[in-house]
Amino acid sequence: MNEDIDILYAEAEEKMNNAISHLTRELSKIRAGKATPQMLEGVMVEYYGTTTKLSQVSNINTPDPKTIVVQPWEKSMLSVIEKAILAANLGFNPQNDGTVIRVVVPQLTEERRKDLVKKVRAEGEAAKVSIRNARRDVIDSAKKMEKDGLPEDAVKAFEKDIQELTNNFTEKVDNLLKNKEEDIMSI
Numbered sequence: 001m002n003e004d005i006d007i008l009y010a011e012a013e014e015k016m017n018n019a020i021s022h023l024t025r026e027l028s029k030i031r032a033g034k035a036t037p038q039m040l041e042g043v044m045v046e047y048y049g050t051t052t053k054l055s056q057v058s059n060i061n062t063p064d065p066k067t068i069v070v071q072p073w074e075k076s077m078l079s080v081i082e083k084a085i086l087a088a089n090l091g092f093n094p095q096n097d098g099t100v101i102r103v104v105v106p107q108l109t110e111e112r113r114k115d116l117v118k119k120v121r122a123e124g125e126a127a128k129v130s131i132r133n134a135r136r137d138v139i140d141s142a143k144k145m146e147k148d149g150l151p152e153d154a155v156k157a158f159e160k161d162i163q164e165l166t167n168n169f170t171e172k173v174d175n176l177l178k179n180k181e182e183d184i185m186s187i
Helices: 004-028 074-088 111-148 152-185
Strands: 045-048 049-051 059-062 068-071 093-098 101-104
Touching: 004 111, 004 152, 045 074, 068 074, 074 093, 074 101, 111 152
Parallel strands: none
Antiparallel strands: 045 049, 059 068, 068 101, 093 101
């Protein structure tokens, strides 16, 4: 029966790791004043009748902290990409020079920084909820096992271990949020 507990623990750990991975991806999309290719992650373009990610039809790089350069693999895609970046409503004004598209990342205002911090905190809270849901699910499963004959003290020990795991992952979320907030608020 102890292997059942180990399986539940591994399941909880996997779900909590997935929550951290998702949070990391979402935080990378929130701009902090420095240009990164991930800022254009959600931009979709029409490519031969199919909606495609921008990164699949072009090279995206950052030659300096304030500029993103998009170099499409086909010159005919320049205007399509330019329109897609504008349509994504990211607050960018792409400039098409005939070979590449340059996106100058504007300085963030204090108000915009505060809005981004709120967004970061909301993402963090969603990750924490996901972690707590994983904890609840495995504890419920352990209690069902207890009804099926698992010793009560084994379930109590498992609950304690899961709570420790939950606390560790919540701390990871707090650290990620703290770092991102510092990144956003630094000028």
